[in-house]
Amino acid sequence: MVLSSDPQWSLTLLNGWRLTRDGRRQKVAHRQQRLITALALLGERPRTFLSGLLWPDSSDAQAAVGLRVSIWHINHELPGLLDADGNTDVSVALSREVMVDIIALERELDAPASKLSDSYPKWERLRTAELLPGWYEDWILVEQERFRALRTAALDSIASYHLSQGNTEETKAASKLAIALEPFRESSYRLLIQAHLATGDLVSALETYRSFAADLRQEFGVGPSPSLAKLIDGAVGNSGRQMDFDSLPLSQMLPSLRPVTAKSEAPGVNLGWVLATQKL
Structure with a gap:
């Protein structure tokens, strides 16, 4: 059996920020955290895009320097995490080997509702899995809202599937979790009302x-x-x-x-x- 010598990276963005390498938590400065997070959520991006996103109040030259310094620190302190060097690469990306929790969860949600409908702990995770609570930059707020909408839609799909199967208690549980996420979402209330009427x-x-x-x-x-x-x-x-x-x-x-x-x-x-x- 041949063991891989590549580091095993795992990035957690749900309910807090954490990066581990081979199971060990890594200390990462907030400036570098922001760059790593942007690449995890948005994928590979040109340097000009990243510098403008992360340093919106700086001049182009200052933002480019800020990005270059962040890349240098990551490459030296966390070697193998980025697919980029400090000076010549036009774009920057995370290594393909990095496991990101929100990406894994979103892949699960691509499955049909019938595949997601058999695990209440998974539904509860959809309610509680907040993306980077306490981060308030505009681009993060957009991603937080997108992820919240995705979770709510998944819970609605689960509730609708159970209603179609005559499982009214499961419908009520999933729709109530969706309402907890989006208190004014009529589709979730409709499913809850339909479950009550069905009984x-x-x-x-x-x-x-x-x-x-x-x-x-x-x-x-x-x-x-x-x-x-x-x-x-x-x-x-x-x-x-x-x-x-x-x-x-x-x-x-x-x-x-x-x-x-x-x-x-x-x-x-x-x-x-x-x-x-x-x-x-």
Whole structure:
């Protein structure tokens, strides 16, 4: 058996920054951490791109020097981590041998929802796996939001798959984790409401709808989409039950519809219509 002499690099970006070589944690200055992180998240990039990204408030010449110094330190202190030298390479990349935790997780999420649906600890990891908490540079914030959207979409897919299989408890669990990530994501609330309705729990469906509508109105001054209101209205009609909710008849709790105006449209909430209601 031939053992490889190449160092085994592992980079952790989820819930904190850590670099290990052959299982041993490496001490890395923050300036070098930023460069390593950019290459891990964005892949191979030209030097001019990296210098502008990492030193946006410096002149081109100063930024180029900053990048060159960072590459020099990494090559001397962490040999084999970068695919670049200090002066001549046009672009810079991490070695292909570097294992990056967020990249591995994103590859897992490329699998069909049916492959992701059998492990609650994995779902919980999607809720808690924050990308570099405490890092606030603009390019990091963009990546944090992208990763959050990816995690939420994966949880929605898991919930939808379980709903299609009649697994309502699993649907509720996955959709609640998605709501914890994105409190105003209507698709997640819809899945949770559908899971309640699938078990005949109309009261819980109504309570979930009312809570979501109240939060939307308080935060953005708008309500859920007409299609979600119709889902609830249809469920009540099909039940053949006359229900009161907070001492109001259901007919008063469910809103009427009117077109949304440009002033009332909330950023990030795809509505198209506002639900006009006195109660919510």
